[in-house]
Structure formats: structure tokens, C-alpha cells
Amino acid sequence: MILPIYTYGQPVLRKEAENIDQNYPDLPVLIQNMFDTMNHADGVGLAAPQVGLPIRMFIITLDPLAEEHPEYKDFNKVYINPEIIEESEDQETMDEGCLSLPGVHETVKRSKKIRVKYHDADFVEHEEELDGFHSRVFQHEFDHLDGKLFIDHLSTLRKQMIKGKLNVMLKGKARSSYKMKQVKA
Numbered sequence: 001m002i003l004p005i006y007t008y009g010q011p012v013l014r015k016e017a018e019n020i021d022q023n024y025p026d027l028p029v030l031i032q033n034m035f036d037t038m039n040h041a042d043g044v045g046l047a048a049p050q051v052g053l054p055i056r057m058f059i060i061t062l063d064p065l066a067e068e069h070p071e072y073k074d075f076n077k078v079y080i081n082p083e084i085i086e087e088s089e090d091q092e093t094m095d096e097g098c099l100s101l102p103g104v105h106e107t108v109k110r111s112k113k114i115r116v117k118y119h120d121a122d123f124v125e126h127e128e129e130l131d132g133f134h135s136r137v138f139q140h141e142f143d144h145l146d147g148k149l150f151i152d153h154l155s156t157l158r159k160q161m162i163k164g165k166l167n168v169m170l171k172g173k174a175r176s177s178y179k180m181k182q183v184k185a
């Protein structure tokens with residue numbers, strides 16, 4: 001089932017999300033709905049707060065990048081209660097967007113490599129070192145769980161440049177190809 005994506009201005013996007021345990025109600029259904037929602041919106045990541053739930057979980061698909069990066073073929077993963085335990089000092093700049101901020105694309109500087117811990121959909125714990133797009137998308141989604149958005153990383157000048165687009169969202173008048181839950185003007 002496709003869920004509406006909460007857009008900029010919705011308070012849930014600014015909340016500190018909470019860890020969950022295996023008893024979280026209907027978790028497999030929620031995970032499936034999140035994949036349906038992300039795929040329908042052509043996203044590569046989606047965090048639970050973006051569908052209105054302040055819980056520490058996100059999903060990532062790298063399959064859309066498989067043409068150029070065959071190692072990402074069928075890459076679809078669930079991350080529950082994730083932690084970043086190490087970040088490389090080495091940073092890189094990449095273009096980012098966010099389904100909660102339709103029409104906004106900006107370059108963001110982040111660590112190249114990270115070491116992470118998380119639970120998968122079966123609550124099995126994993127510890128991994130991530131690089132490339134995987135590291136990038138993980139850091140973007142992880143921010144969502146702390147109430148952060150990629151635009152928080154921008155310079156004052158770049159923030160000023162996108163102010164108009166943000167104001168349109170705050171009026172509940174954003175447009176996208178997918179279903180959104182916008183703030184009421």
C-alpha cells in the first residue's frame with residue numbers, strides 16, 4: 001500500500017525518533033508499505049518519520065543505480081535502530097534530494113565511509129563498513145531519525161536560495177508525482 005509522504009513543515013520530520021523492538025505492531029506490513037511508497041516515488045531511501053512515524057527505522061534501495069553499479073542489483077534493505085559508530089574524516093560532496101522536500105536538490109558534504117550497526121527486519125544485528133552511495137544514503141536517512149533534513153547541512157547562502165521553495169511547502173502547496181501529506185495552510 002502506498003502511503004502519503006510527509007513534507008517539509010510537518011512536525012514529525014523534526015522529532016527525535018524512538019527505538020523499536022520486535023513487538024512493534026505489524027512491522028512486516030509497515031516495511032512492505034514503505035517499500036511500495038519509496039518505489040512509487042522513485043526514491044532510493046525512506047525513513048519512517050517521512051510516513052508520519054517517529055520510530056528509528058529506514059529502508060534503502062540501490063537497485064535503481066544497478067545499471068552503472070552492478071553490485072547494487074536487487075539491493076533492498078531495512079535498517080532498524082541504526083547507529084553510526086565511526087565516520088571517516090575524509091568527506092565528499094554529492095547532490096542530494098529528499099522525498100519530503102520535492103523539487104529541492106543541493107550538494108551536501110558528508111563522510112565518505114562510515115561504520116554502522118543496525119538490526120535487519122528479523123532483528124538480527126549487523127555491523128558493517130559502508131562507502132559510496134550506500135554510505136551517503138545511510139547518512140541522509142539516519143539524519144531523518146534525529147529530526148534532521150539534508151537542507152540543515154547547507155550554507156546560509158544556499159538556504160537563502162531555496163527559501164522560496166520551502167515557503168511554498170510551508171503553505172501546503174508543493175507539487176510532486178506522488179501522494180504527499182502536506183501541512184495545512
Ligand code: NI
Pocket residue numbers: 097098099100140141144
Ligand atoms: Ni530524505
